[in-house]
Structure formats: structure tokens, C-alpha cells
Amino acid sequence: MKDLMIKGSQIELELKYILGCLAAAITLNIYAIISYQTKWIEMLTQLHVTLALAIVFYILVLCIRLIAVGAKRLSKKGN
Amino acid sequence: MKNKSNITRREFIAGFSAFAASLPWISLIGTGESSAQNPSDRVRLGIIGTGSRGRVLMLHLQQIPNCEITAICDNYPPNLYEGKRITSGKAWQTGDYRRLLELDHLDGVIIATPLHLHAQMTVDALQSGKHVFCEKSMALTYEDCKKMVHVHRESGKNLQIGFQRLFDLRYIDAVERVKRGDIGPITMIRAYWHRNNDWRRPLPRPELERKINWRLYREYSGGLMTELGAHQIQVANWLLESHPLTVTGVGSINYWNDGREVFDNVSTIFSYPGDVQCIYDSVTSNRFYGLEEQIMGPKGTLELEHGKIYSENPPPAPGILQLINNIENSVFDTIPIGGASWVPETALEYEGNYLINKRHIPDSTLLEMEAFVNSIRNQSQIEGIVEQAYYASVAVLVANESMQERKIVHWSEDLNI
Structure with a gap:
């Protein structure tokens, strides 16, 4: 069986994506609080929703990246 | 200790x-x-x-x-x-x-x-x-x-x-909330007690039928109204601080045709001062809704058997959930092309608040x-306790009279004590 090598730079890249998704989810929560005029305490009380949303965003981004990588490989084969 | x-x-x-x-x-x-x-x-x-x-x-x-x-x-x-x-x-x-x-x-x-x-x-x-x-x-x-x-x-x-x-502390609390105006003036009471059993008890000997199953015979029992309804009509009298002025009702035996004389289902309306109605029904062939007293006013609803209060304007959902819900609706909801759009007015899905927030109520x-x-x-x-009992007991007898005679029965002054 082939050993998988994950480079430090790859881990760093994934962490950046995760943090980006988390930041996007938090921003969305802030936007929702402002636009629906609800309480700022929801930054804490709705943390579970924010985290779940961040995971959803990360999975979506992952799918887009995988499609992009697949498309790139296909175009290379075609050339 | x-x-x-x-x-x-x-x-x-x-x-x-x-x-x-x-x-x-x-x-x-x-x-x-x-x-x-x-x-x-x-x-x-x-x-x-x-x-x-x-x-x-x-x-x-x-x-x-x-x-x-x-x-x-x-x-x-x-x-x-x-x-x-x-x-x-x-x-x-x-x-x-x-x-x-x-x-x-x-x-x-x-x-x-x-x-x-x-x-x-x-x-x-x-x-x-x-x-x-x-x-x-x-x-x-x-x-x-x-x-x-x-x-x-x-x-x-x-x-x-x-x-x-x-003596139920949840009911006592509810009475005080009504007096404070938490749900506004009471505009309607809906109460019911639904069971799914024949109300019979096993007999050691057939000749004991009337002695043991006395609840089923008019000579000994007022049926569902005196055995169950009296409790809930007492609550209605207590909350509305009055006895009913008129009672109308219909009762029948539509399922347990086993020789009993008392109704196996009753549907009644008790009219109180201020044109407030208490709608009461009881059945013995379905227990899905169980028992409840629902006290309704323009500002809220009390469900006393559950010990809960529901505001007419429940607190809004968290902003993030409202946003997600709106996005979901805009993506998946169908767009009406012609004619009036109509949203069914089904019950609010809202958990309400407990009247007494304790696990063990005496x-x-x-x-x-x-x-x-x-x-x-x-x-x-x-x-005051005998008067509470008297007016509830008499009110259910008036309901029985209404159902047996198939007419609206007015509360007679002679019934007052």
C-alpha cells in the first residue's frame, strides 16, 4: 500500500480555508442580527449554528475545489 | 430531620x-x-x-x-x-x-x-x-x-x-396570571377529556353489574359530565368568576352500545357573562388529544394540564435561523402564478413557557x-370552597339536562346559593 504524505503547506492551506469559512459564517450571523434586529447575544447562543454553517461552507468549497482540480486534469489529458 | x-x-x-x-x-x-x-x-x-x-x-x-x-x-x-x-x-x-x-x-x-x-x-x-x-x-x-x-x-x-x-399550584398560578392580564380578558375556553376505554370494571358475578359499574347507569351517575367534566367546568367557573348563564349540549352513545345508559360522548357549550363561551367535549373512543383546558385571550393562551402559557407574539427566532429559512424558502418555494395565494392557518409551532418552572410540583x-x-x-x-364545588356540580347537571332534553337550558335563579 502506498504511503500518503501530507505536507505542512497543505495543512496550512486547509486551515486557511476552514478559518475563511468560519469567518464567512460569523459575518453572516452578524448580518442576520443587524438585518432582523435580533439580540447580539446570538453571537454566542447561536454558535452551534455558526459552526454548522462553517462546515457546510467548507464542504461546498471542497466540492468546488475538487471539480476545479478534476477539470484541470481533464484539460491536461486532452492536451 | x-x-x-x-x-x-x-x-x-x-x-x-x-x-x-x-x-x-x-x-x-x-x-x-x-x-x-x-x-x-x-x-x-x-x-x-x-x-x-x-x-x-x-x-x-x-x-x-x-x-x-x-x-x-x-x-x-x-x-x-x-x-x-x-x-x-x-x-x-x-x-x-x-x-x-x-x-x-x-x-x-x-x-x-x-x-x-x-x-x-x-x-x-x-x-x-x-x-x-x-x-x-x-x-x-x-x-x-x-x-x-x-x-x-x-x-x-x-x-x-x-x-x-x-389546590394545584399550576392552576393557582394561572388564575393569578389571568387576574394580572397576562393573556388579556378571557375570550374563550376550550376543554376536553378524551379516553379510549369502555369505563367498565371486571365483574366477579353478573349480578354485581350495577353495583360495580354504577358509572354507566343514570340512576347512580351523571356520566362523563359529573365524573370528568365537573373538574374542568370548575376551572372555567373559577377563571371566569361566575357560573354559566346557559348551557347547550348534545350527547349520544355512538360506540359503546353495551347496555349502558350514560352517553359515551358529549359536546357542550357553556355560555358565561360577557358572551364568553366554554366549549367542552368528552369521548371514550379516542384518546389522541387526552385532556386539556385551553384558556384563550387576545394576548395569550394557557394550557393548564400541560402547565404552559403561550404568548400570541412569541419571541422571534434567532436572526441566523430566520436568514437561513428565508434563503431556503426563496429557493424551494413554488411561486404562485395566478389567483390568491393562501397559507393554511395551522397552529403555531411554539413550545411556550412553563407556568411553574420546577420538576416536582406537590x-x-x-x-x-x-x-x-x-x-x-x-x-x-x-x-369559598363549597361555593366553588356547588356551582361546578350544578353546572354539569345543567349540561346533562340540556343533553337529555335536547334544548338550551338557562341558569335558573333558584339554583343560586
Whole structure:
């Protein structure tokens, strides 16, 4: 069986994506609080929703990246 | 040493002391502990009727300090035997309640017999100098209900009827919320009690049918209205501070066609002052909705059996959930092309708030027993409690009259006490 090598730079890249998704989810929560005029305490009380949303965003981004990588490989084969 | 549950219970009841002015019986619950230590304050009771309900009351009485069941009575030997077992054989026994009433040492009696026997037994007990706790409903006829009240007033002895919701702390809290205007003026009450069973008890011998299944025959019972509805109509009277002005209803036997005489389903409307209606129904062929009293006003709804209050304007959902919901709706909802769009007005899905946010609320039957024992110790009638019982008991008799005669029955001035 082939050993998988994950480079430090790859881990760093994934962490950046995760943090980006988390930041996007938090921003969305802030936007929702402002636009629906609800309480700022929801930054804490709705943390579970924010985290779940961040995971959803990360999975979506992952799918887009995988499609992009697949498309790139296909175009290379075609050339 | 006092255990934790007792402390919680006292604290609980202490919290309701502010209501004592409007609900005098509150002051008589959970207060008997100090006087209960004094041997001269010992309360000795006799039990008339040791059937299933009588035995429940006996078990509660045994939890009350310095209260003793010294005599029991039942004319059905298996019930008398069960009663004897509960008192470990210590209580004096008889099959004739008149012999029990001759016992001088008894301070009071508990009557838990079929409805048609309540009036005569209560009158005899009061006239023999005993304080009386009689199970609900009061009696089978208007005249008997009135007679019980008159003899109670003449005798000077205490009378209490088993409407235990008067002692349920959730109901007491609800009454205060209504008075404070938390749900606005009451505009409608909807109450129901749904069961799915034939209400029959097994018979050791066929000739005992009427004795054991007395609830099914009009000679002894008022059926669903007196056995179940009385509790809920008492709550409606209590909250609306009045008896109904008119009652209309329909009852029938549409499922249990087994020779019974009382209706197996009833649908009634009790009209109160201010044109407020209480819609009450009871069935014995479906238990999906169980039992409930729903008290509705323009600002909120109370569900008393669940002990909950629901605001008409529930707090909004968190912003993030509203945003997600709106996005979801804009993506997946169909767009109406023509004609009026209509959203079904189904019930709000909102959990509401508990009236009393505690897990263990003291049992209301235990509290009503305590109040009775303490009223004997204090030698004082609980103010207003007989009137509550009387107007609820009579209201359900009016409902039965309406259903049997198939007409709207107006509350007669003669029924007032």
C-alpha cells in the first residue's frame, strides 16, 4: 500500500480555508442580527449554528475545489 | 430531620402566600407541621367507601403527620378488605356507614362512594357532628346539591368537595396570571377529556353489574359530565368568576352500545357573562388529544394540564435561523402564478413557557387532603370552597339536562346559593 504524505503547506492551506469559512459564517450571523434586529447575544447562543454553517461552507468549497482540480486534469489529458 | 423534598415543597407553597387573600384555601396547605406535633391536635378520620378512589385518598392521608384513619366502611367486602390492608388491620371496620357515624372519637369522614350516595351520606355525617370531605361531583340532582350546602351551613361543620385543581399550584398560578392580564380578558375556553376505554370494571358475578359499574347507569351517575367534566367546568367557573348563564349540549352513545345508559360522548357549550363561551367535549373512543383546558385571550393562551402559557407574539427566532429559512424558502418555494395565494392557518409551532418552572410540583390531591385536615384542626371552614364545588356540580347537571332534553337550558335563579 502506498504511503500518503501530507505536507505542512497543505495543512496550512486547509486551515486557511476552514478559518475563511468560519469567518464567512460569523459575518453572516452578524448580518442576520443587524438585518432582523435580533439580540447580539446570538453571537454566542447561536454558535452551534455558526459552526454548522462553517462546515457546510467548507464542504461546498471542497466540492468546488475538487471539480476545479478534476477539470484541470481533464484539460491536461486532452492536451 | 427534614428532607430536601419537604423543604422544596414548603418553599413552593410559601411562594403562593401572596394569593391567600383571593384564594383562602392556600393558607391551609403545607402549614400543619407545627400543630401536627401536638397530640391534642391529632385528627381522626373515618373513610366511607374504600374502593379505588377511597384508597388513593387513604394513601395520601397516611402521609399527613398526626392524622389517623381510625375507621373504614364499605358495603362491598373486597373493597373493605383492601381498605383494611392499607391500615394494616388497625382501623375499625363496618359495612354500614351509619354505624361508623356513631363513633364519637371521629373528627371527620371522607366520602368516596358512587355519586348517588354522596348527598345522603354527607347530610347524615354533618348532622352527626362530623366534618366532611366528599369526592366530586357533589350530587346527582340540583336538590341534593343544595341540601348538602344548607345542612353544612346549619351544622357549622366543615364541608369540602374533591375538586383538587383548586389546590394545584399550576392552576393557582394561572388564575393569578389571568387576574394580572397576562393573556388579556378571557375570550374563550376550550376543554376536553378524551379516553379510549369502555369505563367498565371486571365483574366477579353478573349480578354485581350495577353495583360495580354504577358509572354507566343514570340512576347512580351523571356520566362523563359529573365524573370528568365537573373538574374542568370548575376551572372555567373559577377563571371566569361566575357560573354559566346557559348551557347547550348534545350527547349520544355512538360506540359503546353495551347496555349502558350514560352517553359515551358529549359536546357542550357553556355560555358565561360577557358572551364568553366554554366549549367542552368528552369521548371514550379516542384518546389522541387526552385532556386539556385551553384558556384563550387576545394576548395569550394557557394550557393548564400541560402547565404552559403561550404568548400570541412569541419571541422571534434567532436572526441566523430566520436568514437561513428565508434563503431556503426563496429557493424551494413554488411561486404562485395566478389567483390568491393562501397559507393554511395551522397552529403555531411554539413550545411556550412553563407556568411553574420546577420538576416536582406537590400533588394536588395530597394538598387538598392536607387542607381538609388543617381545616379540622383550625375548626374553620375554608371560605369559598363549597361555593366553588356547588356551582361546578350544578353546572354539569345543567349540561346533562340540556343533553337529555335536547334544548338550551338557562341558569335558573333558584339554583343560586
